[in-house]
Amino acid sequence: MDKVKMFKTPALMAEAAADLFIKFAADAIKKTGKFTVALSGGNTPAALYTLLAAEEYSKKMDWKNVFVFWGDERCVPANSKENNSHNAKKILLDNVNIPKENIFPIPVKLAPAKAAASYEQTLKQFFKTAMPQFDLILLGMGDNGHTASLFPHNTILHEKKAIVKEVYVAEIKMDRVSFTAPLINTAKHILFLVAGKDKATMLKKVWEGKYEPESYPAQMIKGAEWFVSI
Numbered sequence: 708m709d710k711v712k713m714f715k716t717p718a719l720m721a722e723a724a725a726d727l728f729i730k731f732a733a734d735a736i737k738k739t740g741k742f743t744v745a746l747s748g749g750n751t752p753a754a755l756y757t758l759l760a761a762e763e764y765s766k767k768m769d770w771k772n773v774f775v776f777w778g779d780e781r782c783v784p785a786n787s788k789e790n791n792s793h794n795a796k797k798i799l800l801d802n803v804n805i806p807k808e809n810i811f812p813i814p815v816k817l818a819p820a821k822a823a824a825s826y827e828q829t830l831k832q833f834f835k836t837a838m839p840q841f842d843l844i845l846l847g848m849g850d851n852g853h854t855a856s857l858f859p860h861n862t863i864l865h866e867k868k869a870i871v872k873e874v875y876v877a878e879i880k881m882d883r884v885s886f887t888a889p890l891i892n893t894a895k896h897i898l899f900l901v902a903g904k905d906k907a908t909m910l911k912k913v914w915e916g917k918y919e920p921e922s923y924p925a926q927m928i929k930g931a932e933w934f935v936s937i
Contacts, residue, residue, distance in 0.1 A: 709929075711914075714936040717902040721754035724900060724934055728759060728843070729767050731896055735842040736772045743834075745778040745886065745894075747845040747855070748791030751902045755845075756799035770805040776830070778844055779856040779885035780813035782822070790815065819873035819882040826884060827871040838870065844886070844894040846931070850905050852913055852923035856885030859922050863887060888927040897931035907937045 714720035732742040746752065758764050775795075783789045792812035800810060811829055814822050830839045846854045856874050857863055863874045863885060870890040874883050891897065901910065913925045920927045 709914075709931045709933055711933045711935060714934065717751070717754055717936045720900065720902065720934045720936045721758055724752075724755045724898065725758040725764050727898065727932075728755070729764065731843050732768055732773060735895075736769050741772045741774055742769075743774045743776070743839075743842045745776045745841050745844040746791070746795050747778055747847050747900070748781070748794065749847045751847050751900045752845060753794070753798055755900065756795055760799045760802040765803050768803070770803050771809070773805055774809045774811070774833070775800065775805070776811045776841070777813055778846065778891065779883055780815060780822075782815055782819050782882035782884065785812065785815055813884050815884075819875075819884060823869070823871045823873040823884045827869060830870065830890075838893055839890065841894040843896045843898065844891055846891070846897060846899045846925075846928065848899060848901050848906060848909070848913070848925045850903075850909050852909050852925050854899070854925040854928060855891065856883040857888060857924040857927065859924060861924075864921060864924055864927070888924075892927075892929050897928060899925075899928075899931055899933045899935075901933065902936045904937050906935075910935065910937070 735742040777791050780791050781789050786793055813826050817825060831837060848854050851859055858876050861874055863872050866872050866887045870887055872887050874885055876883060913923050918926055
């Protein structure tokens with residue numbers, strides 16, 4: 708079983724996540740000179756990003772040695788409120804002293820397959836390896852058990868070669884680009900942030916139910932920490 712911490716409120720969860728984010732960053736920078744992180748989208752991490760942008764937290768970060776990527780992205784314009792990197796930039800990155808060249812959004816101007824291939828090359832070139840290892844990957848979980856853009860009963864769940872892959876999500880009629888499970892599972896630290904009572908039933912299935920990743924893709928992610936407020 709992965710590590711699980713329960714919080715009475717999403718705000719308390721965000722505070723604990725911010726403290727852990729800062730710790731992971733400091734440890735990585737001390738050890739390797741840089742901190743590599745893949746951010747997640749959705750509403751839940753917004754509170755974390757807001758805290759990290761606040762002076763109390765931001766001053767504890769060595770932002771010039773932080774390198775930011777995204778675990779998945781919606782194929783919508785870069786300035787759309789539905790775009791994960793746009794939201795993270797607006798809430799967090801535009802408000803801290805991180806060099807622009809340290810920020811690597813998924814290139815949504817390209818067609819989905821080309822965007823995925825381009826981002827995979829970006830990762831391989833940055834990390835100088837065929838299988839990059841992030842210091843931290845942030846994830847959420849939907850009430851259908853998806854994480855990143857690994858949706859139930861989707862072909863991306865069976866991807867073994869690509870570390871970034873385009874995916875069409877039929878139920879919401881949207882193209883996305885996502886890290887694949889093999890890439891996510893190499894990370895030194897994986898942190899799920901899950902909030903909302905509507906997630907309680909699915910969490911029980913993911914944690915305690917039969918291993919059925921086709922139906923509950925979050926089960927594919929191993930060795931994660933879960934911060935939960937439901």
